[in-house]
Amino acid sequence: MNTITLDVSSRQKTELIDITPEVQQRVAGAGFDNGICMVYVPHTTAAVTINESADPAVARDIIMVLNQIVPWKAGYRHMEGNSPAHVKAGLVGESVHVAVNSGDLQLGTWQGIFFCEFDGPRSRRVRLHLING
């Protein structure tokens, strides 16, 4: 199984970053033809999700609701002050899986892959595991 590591730099505390072009480029560059591209985030205050990439307002609306659901202050016991980021990461999830056919990610028309920063800004990593079908 081929594994590729991407570097992602976030610039804000909470931010969704569209990584679709780089994922597509790396999958094609690896000569991976058919199978599953698993996108994995090895952090506990960040996540990855698939949603609409055409209108950036969708990503902002997702962040807005997540901030409403998971309050910044709520009697958290974890002393580092980033418990909300851990909870958001748990709700969104640490991996997505996209089929690849003839080297192309088989995303839906409006779908893009977003790295979700919940405790930035930071230098982060994303791993692509290319699983033969």
Added chain:
Amino acid sequence: MNTITLDVSSRQKTELIDITPEVQQRVAGAGFDNGICMVYVPHTTAAVTINESADPAVARDIIMVLNQIVPWKAGYRHMEGNSPAHVKAGLVGESVHVAVNSGDLQLGTWQGIFFCEFDGPRSRRVRLHLING
């Protein structure tokens, strides 16, 4: 990797549709014996989840709580008016993965696979990717 596309028609704005029988039928019909059946929704206002299929009240309770968590009106910036559907899709997720053994989905006793419509009614598609183990 074999990929099968299902057509799903939703009839309500928000609706969980049990697609387990059709998924099982298509997996068996494809002669897929052992591995993983990945169920993938290529939409951004719909999702897929696994939960109890015996009592339809469970699906209705999931919808009720999702509607409470993600308000219909909340200063959303996405102008198409379906931001709540995008957020719900992000929380629930676009794929589930079920093992297949001797052609049978290895679901737990009470588990079923539900297509989640959050912006219906619409004609939708679900993709099954059959990954050899």
Added chain:
Amino acid sequence: MNTITLDVSSRQKTELIDITPEVQQRVAGAGFDNGICMVYVPHTTAAVTINESADPAVARDIIMVLNQIVPWKAGYRHMEGNSPAHVKAGLVGESVHVAVNSGDLQLGTWQGIFFCEFDGPRSRRVRLHLING
């Protein structure tokens, strides 16, 4: 595809149990060298997630927020009284996927795998599906 079943005993109503050491031990014990370890929960009132394992306060904070998001009483229609557990299971998800390299789970530095009990205490099962890469 090799499948391994773990037994997990929960002791509380709602509880996150770090199963990383047992998952690692079973993967290595099976002689599984490279690929994906899919961790699957065949229940509908339990789930599995990846989050910080170093400080147990993180797991407690996740439970606290989930209990705030999904109220214990809310006009649920499912008559068994455990609808909140079904909803939480739907939000968190029934599977996680971790790469394995030379027999080692490729988790991030702070990541651990947690079985999530939402309707305990109970005897539960977790399945590991070892998918060759």
